Amino acid sequence: MKLSELIFIGGLAIFAAVTFVGSLDMPFTSGLTFGPGFLPSIMSVAVIAIAGLIIIRNLLRAGSNPPETQPARDVWPVVIATALIAAAVLAETLGSLLLPLGLCMFIVTWHLLKRSWIVSGVSTLVTLVVIYIIFGLWLQIPLS
Numbered sequence: 001m002k003l004s005e006l007i008f009i010g011g012l013a014i015f016a017a018v019t020f021v022g023s024l025d026m027p028f029t030s031g032l033t034f035g036p037g038f039l040p041s042i043m044s045v046a047v048i049a050i051a052g053l054i055i056i057r058n059l060l061r062a063g064s065n066p067p068e069t070q071p072a073r074d075v076w077p078v079v080i081a082t083a084l085i086a087a088a089v090l091a092e093t094l095g096s097l098l099l100p101l102g103l104c105m106f107i108v109t110w111h112l113l114k115r116s117w118i119v120s121g122v123s124t125l126v127t128l129v130v131i132y133i134i135f136g137l138w139l140q141i142p143l144s
Contacts, residue, residue: 004078006055011082013051015089020044036141077112084108097143102128 019040026037084104091100110120135141
């Protein structure tokens with residue numbers, strides 16, 4: 001397993017753990033429907049479990065494969081993406097959820113994935129609209 005993959009999986013697991021701890025303060029159910037803590041709790045546990053399974057699988061496979069070498073410059077996109085996600089989460093505490101999330105998605109898509117700014121903008125906009133429809137309108141979870 002590459003160092004950048006380990007850093008990314010570790011970052012996701014830490015983010016999921018923090019999200020899970022934060023979701024413990026929210027009700028899991030609300031009457032006969034999902035509560036605001038339902039989705040963060042379930043998704044956090046799933047991300048932590050999947051990250052753990054990936055790491056265990058690669059540790060078991062490590063004995064049969066020689067370790068891969070990787071230039072240090074290949075780690076920087078993962079570090080940048082993790083920092084952007086952390087900055088977006090911190091910015092969300094100031095109010096809106098969609099604006100920092102949209103900026104983070106646009107930067108990752110445009111700069112790190114090397115897509116054109118039009119493709120990055122359209123994919124970010126479509127994703128934000130879907131997030132708003134699902135969480136804001138359907139589940140009625142406040143996004144601000």
